[in-house]
Amino acid sequence: MEHRELVKLIPNDIRPQFSERLTDILLESSSGSIPPRIAKIILHYWQRDQLDSQAGLTHLIEAVAEAAPDKLAQVLEEFKLQKIAYAFSPIWDKQF
Numbered sequence: 001m002e003h004r005e006l007v008k009l010i011p012n013d014i015r016p017q018f019s020e021r022l023t024d025i026l027l028e029s030s031s032g033s034i035p036p037r038i039a040k041i042i043l044h045y046w047q048r049d050q051l052d053s054q055a056g057l058t059h060l061i062e063a064v065a066e067a068a069p070d071k072l073a074q075v076l077e078e079f080k081l082q083k084i085a086y087a088f089s090p091i092w093d094k095q096f
Helices: 003-007 012-028 036-047 054-067 069-078 082-095
Strands: none
Touching: 003 054, 003 082, 012 054, 012 069, 036 054, 054 069, 069 082
């Protein structure tokens, strides 16, 4: 399932808090593994206060999945987004 399809599973009422947590993870991440293209897109949505939009969250999830997959798993659990975590489980099984 593509990231944009997964974002549709996130309830609108938790999107602002969820996007803020993902942004914090990216800012605290020291891996530097976010492709510049995705970083620029995230900056674009941040400047327009649209990180909690479907497109903004799609790119945030993509970036955090690449930079800090373990932290993404924790946030998905924290926000009780098991369906999304389940979609990532085959990827995580290969990484850990």
